[in-house]
Amino acid sequence: DxxxxxxxxxxxxxxxxxxxxxxxxxxxxxxxxxxxxxxxxAPKLLFHYYDKDFNxxxxxxxxxxxxxxxxxxxxxxIRSPGLGDAAMYxxxxxxxxxxxxxxxxxxxxTVL
Amino acid sequence: xxxVTQAQTEISVVEKEDVTLxxxxxxxxxxxxxxxxxQPPSGELVFLIRRNSFDEQNEISGRYSWNFQKSTSSFNFxxxxxxxVDSAVYFCALSEWRSSNTGKLIFGQGTTLQVKP
Numbered sequence: 001d002x003x004x005x006x007x008x009x010x011x012x013x014x015x016x017x018x019x020x021x022x023x024x025x026x027x028x029x030x031x032x033x034x035x036x037x038x039x040x041x042a043p044k045l046l047f048h049y050y051d052k053d054f055n056x057x058x059x060x061x062x063x064x065x066x067x068x069x070x071x072x073x074x075x076x077x078i079r080s081p082g083l084g085d086a087a088m089y090x091x092x093x094x095x096x097x098x099x100x101x102x103x104x105x106x107x108x109x110t111v112l
Numbered sequence: 113x114x115x116v117t118q119a120q121t122e123i124s125v126v127e128k129e130d131v132t133l134x135x136x137x138x139x140x141x142x143x144x145x146x147x148x149x150x151q152p153p154s155g156e157l158v159f160l161i162r163r164n165s166f167d168e169q170n171e172i173s174g175r176y177s178w179n180f181q182k183s184t185s186s187f188n189f190x191x192x193x194x195x196x197v198d199s200a201v202y203f204c205a206l207s208e209w210r211s212s213n214t215g216k217l218i219f220g221q222g223t224t225l226q227v228k229p
Contacts, residue, residue, distance in 0.1 A: 031215060042203060042219035043157070055214060088155055097215035098145065098207055103157035 003027070004104035006091050012110045013081050021076040021107045023091030031097055032074040034066060035090040037106075043090055049074060050097060078109075086111045114139045116206050118220035125194055126228050133189040133223045135204030141165075143209035146180065146187045147217065151201040163187065194227045201225075 035043035065077040092101040115138040148160040205217040
């Protein structure tokens with residue numbers, strides 16, 4: 001089945017220790033998004049890729065970076081995680097911008 | 113400015129009851145898209161429906177139905193004969209054509225639905 005996959009599902013890291021979250025898709029969609037969702041809140045867009053074109057949201061901290069080496073994969077790098085970065089990180093894809101976004105299962109990040 | 117409001121923070125019903133989740137949106141665009149997503153305890157956001165601003169036709173899918181009214185800027189979601197498996201957080205979201213260079217979803221705060229057996 002075509003889908004969006006996120007690894008790992010749960011990630012524990014130390015304060016200040018870099019961490020990378022992974023997203024892959026078999027839908028062959030052009031757009032990949034990263035959202036951050038804190039407890040009892042709505043998801044918040046961090047950035048997205050349209051093909052290789054990277055688009056950062058204005059209020060996304062510099063601590064968050066992303067890479068998209070090919071159509072199928074996209075990575076979220078958190079350079080120096082703080083306690084406030086503990087959240088669920090959701091990856092989504094869409095065929096084109098504005099089209100329906102399909103989400104992966106998410107990675108729940110804990111920062112100790 | 114664009115905004116989505118889900119005034120109901122939590123709803124609790126008994127199985128087999130009908131329940132309506134409210135969604136009110138604000139936008140200056142004439143072209144926009146509205147969505148409903150379901151987020152069960154596992155955390156994944158599950159797509160339920162997408163509506164464009166030019167299509168006010170109501171839709172029914174099994175026990176789910178959606179009522180889109182541009183006159184009141186509302187896109188309400190009704191579950192008929194609710195089941196325990198419907199327990200989840202439901203998000204209404206808006207995407208504007210003007211900002212579709214990002215496809216950014218503006219989410220409401222979500223409504224937590226608890227269906228008791």
